[in-house]
Amino acid sequence: MTNLNLHDALKQYFGFTKFKGLQEQVIRSIINKEDVFVIMPTGGGKSLCYQLPALIQEGTAIVVSPLIALMKNQVDAIRGISEDEGIAHVLNSSLNKGDVARVMNDIKSGVTKLLYVAPESLTKEEYIDFLKTQKISFVAIDEAHCISEWGHDFRPEYRNLKKIIERIDDVPIIGLTATATPKVQEDILKNLAITDATTYKASFNRPNLYYEIRPKTKDVEKDIIRFVRDFKDKSGIIYCLSRKKVEEIANVLIVNGIKAVPYHAGLDGKTRAKHQDMFLMEDVDVVVATIAFGMGIDKPDVRFVIHHDIPKSLESYYQETGRGGRDGGEGHCLAFYAYKDIEKLEKFLSGKPVAEQEIGHALLQEVVSYAETSMSRRKFLLHYFGEEFDEKNGDGADMDDNVRNPKKKVEAKNEVKILLETIRDTKEEYKSKEVVNTLIGKSNALLKSRRTDEQTYFGVGKNKENVFWMALIRQVLVAGYISKEIEQYGVLKIPQKGLDYIENPTSFMMTEDHFYGDDDNSNIITNSKASGAAVDQQLMSMLKDLRKKVGKRKNVPPFAVFQDPSMEDMTMKYPINLEELANVHGVGEGKAKKYGKEFVDLIQRYVTDNDITRPDDLIVKTTGVNSALKLYIIQNTDRKLPLIDIAKSKGLSMIELTKEMERIVYSGTKININYSLDDLLDEDQQEEIHDYFMEADTDKIQEALDEFDGDYDEEELRLMRIKFISEVAN
Incomplete structure (x- = not known):
């Protein structure tokens, strides 16, 4: 497939004019029949990576997915982008015999391009036998972290997928996940036996998400209600660890006039599906859920994600917070943290096999470090996923509570030494609680039985409160001066690093933070990341109502009709016919035909009733001029006309022509200006600049000028950047 018709297919099926991030490279690899591994954060456009190649290739693509709700x-x-319902099907336990027969017929007749299956369904002999006889284009394994025991959502049935796929056909395998630490990645590749797969890893940075941790006090429910009220009429998810807590919080919200529903595995399937649909269809604003909810839920405008309980791993936290702001708009991620919750989770682990306990404790330790860190939360999170982040200038650098409100730190060198000596002198036999009781001189039966309360060091730290010592223990754990024994649940030990510290204490800056002593959380931070465009709010509200109606009628969620950014564009361009609508951001011909009539009619009435002068006349004119100029530039660079002559014939300066060419390549079209560059730069120079752009973090010309320090001028670098984007990105 050529470059041009890959972009055509994107426009035709999904209404986008350009690919996002790594999508195009991934799709090319899939079309080239390579095994591929894609690590792309939630909201990064993962599903399009397998949907588009499935739609344009011969045969049916099998997509393995863990949740029925996600498949639906x-x-x-x-189905929203096609005339034929059979283009995509689900094959899972929710189907009756007639449904299964219909799915099989559609696959046989070549109508079905995407078949979504649960891993359990793939083990059924009748399905394997049927699929063996069909043309399969590839197998995509979504949420591939489910394969790894180190992943946050391990599912044993995922471990056998490779064997089953081999039985069906020798086809390319595409693994996709939205979160994976280096350890999990390795595990996935090994298990699927695709260790030489082409791997694409997008940045895990979600700059529009604001991360905040608050202390969990006895007033946590009030705090949640106050917070949710600040997001009136906006969608949000609240996660709790237990079903009981889900029901409690949902009821509290409802009593307080907030439209909310519970979602957990204890509800029957029908109720769960109904509650999920109510959320997608915007009949309720908030879902209170256990982690059973939301995996791959494709709602782009979730404006806040609250964790009533801190999750069991940073991968879970990242995955769950990642459901906020998928459309690039506001997403406030608030977690309530109390160390008691961590201790509760540790207790759950104590009955498990030692290997599992080890993994569980290691993952929990990372969560504690994150919650208690005083550094940039974004930097901490990205580092966990093997990515570096510049906390001064990185994208979204100021979008967390630690950066906006730095915590106070105090020197605790002497206290660390006292703590370590106390653990050593009590023969490393006690858990945190007993160590703290020893420090503050508070006796109990266990300390009496071991005569600890008779020792000279008993009460050596009584000038500080127990909460101080508890916080210090956690921070010293993170620093690696003490460790927790897995076998004897929670007993504190001193590794060599800690013994060295006793001999040679160095500065230890302890975060004097709000997790002890300070229960006042009145300083609520609201995240305001406004979009720059002037949206017509009245029309937007009317379009949203219509979208909701159309969604209900067609039985699809509102955003499957049009996404928010597309509707915002409508409120600025006021399209009044289908042709104009097809030029709106993210709306293709198929979408315009399928859903557009009522929208353009509504906009037409609105324009007339409110006597609005449409900017569209201007837009059409400038677009016309631009497209004529674009065509002229493409044709004449193909004819290898000198660039200066092209510029002169159109009355442009050289810099104006360069900017036009940049616009063309950045919108996804190739331009060949090699003939011009060969006159300016020799092969080695071109290679040097090409390699620079390949390695650079940004394509900013100023940074390239600084890097080469006068070796090349601005025009040379700009032209090389055009060549680079044209060849590498398009």
Whole structure:
């Protein structure tokens, strides 16, 4: 498939004019029949990576997915872009015999391009036998972290997928996940036996998300209600660890006039599906859920994600917070943290096999470090996923509580030494609680039985409160001066690093933070990341109502009709016919035909009733001029006309022509200016600049000028950047 018709297919099926991030490279690899591994954060456009190649290739692509709700969601979305319902199907336990027969017929007749299956369904002999006889284009394994025991959502049935796929056909395998630490990545590749797969890893940075941790006090429910009220009429998810807590919080919200529903595995399937649909269809604003909810839920405008309980791992936390702001708009991620919750989770682990306990404790330790860190939360999170972040200038650098409100630190060198000596002198037999009681001189039966309360060091730290010592223990754990024994649940030990510290204490800056002594959380931070465009709010509200109605009628969620950014664009361009609508951001011909009529009619009435002068006349004119100029530039660079002559014939300066060419390549079209560059730069120079752009973090010309320090001028670098984008990105 050529470059041009890959972009055509993107526009035709999904209404986008350009790919996002790594999508195009991934799709090319899939079309080239390579095994591929994609690590792309939630909201990065993962599903399009396998949907588009499935739609344009011969045969049916099998997509293995863990949740029925997620499959239904994606099938609805794909059916929304096609005339034929059979283009996408689900094959899982929710189907009756007649449904299964219909699915098989559609696959046989070549109508079905995407078949979504649960891993359990793939083990059924009748399905394997049937699929063996069909043309399969590839197998995509979504949420691939489910394969790894180190992943946050391990599912044993995922471990056998490779064997089953081999039985069906020798086809390329595509693994996709939205979160994976280096350890999990390795595990996935090994298990699927695709260790030489082409791997694409997008940045895990979600700059529009604001991260905040608050102390969990007895007033946590009031805090949640106050917070949710600040997001009136906006969608949000609240996560709790237990079903009981889900029901409690949902009821509290409802009593306080907030439209909310519970979601957990204890509800029957029908109720769960109904509650999920109510959220997608915007009949309720908030879902209170256990982690059973939301995996791959494709709602782009979730404006806040609250963790009533801190999750069991940073991968879970990242995955769950990642459901906020998927459309690039506001996403406030608030977690309530109390160390008691961590201790509760540690207790759950104590009955498990030692290997599992070890993994569980290691993952929990990372969560504690994150919650208690005083550094940039974004930097901490990205480092966990093997990515470096510049906390001064990185994208979204100021979007967390630690950066906006730095915590106070105090020198605790002497206290660390006292703590370590106390653990050593009590023969490393006690858990945190007993160590703290020894420090503050508070006796109990265990300390009496071991005569600890008779020792000279008993009460050596009584000038500080127990909460101080508890916080210090956690921070010293993070620093690696003490460790927790896995076998004897929670007993504190001193590794060599800690013994060295006793001999040679160095500065230890302890975060004197709000997790002890300070229960006042009145300093609520609101995240305001406004979009720059002037949206017509009245029309936007009317379009949203219509979208909701159309969604209900077609039985698809509102955003499957049009996404928010597309509707914002409508409120600025006021399209009044289908042709104009097809030029709106993210709306293709198919979408315009399928859903557009009522929208353009509504906009037409609105324009007339409110006597609005449409900027569209201007837009059409400038677009016309631009497209004529674009065509002229492409044709004449193909003819290898000197660039200066092209500029002169159109009355442009050389810099104006360069900017036009930049616009063309950045919108996804190739331009060949090699003939011009060969006159300016020799092969080695071109290679040097090409390699620079390949390695650089940014394509900013100023940074390239600084890097080469006068070796090349601005025009040379700009032209090389055009060549680079044209060849590498398009």
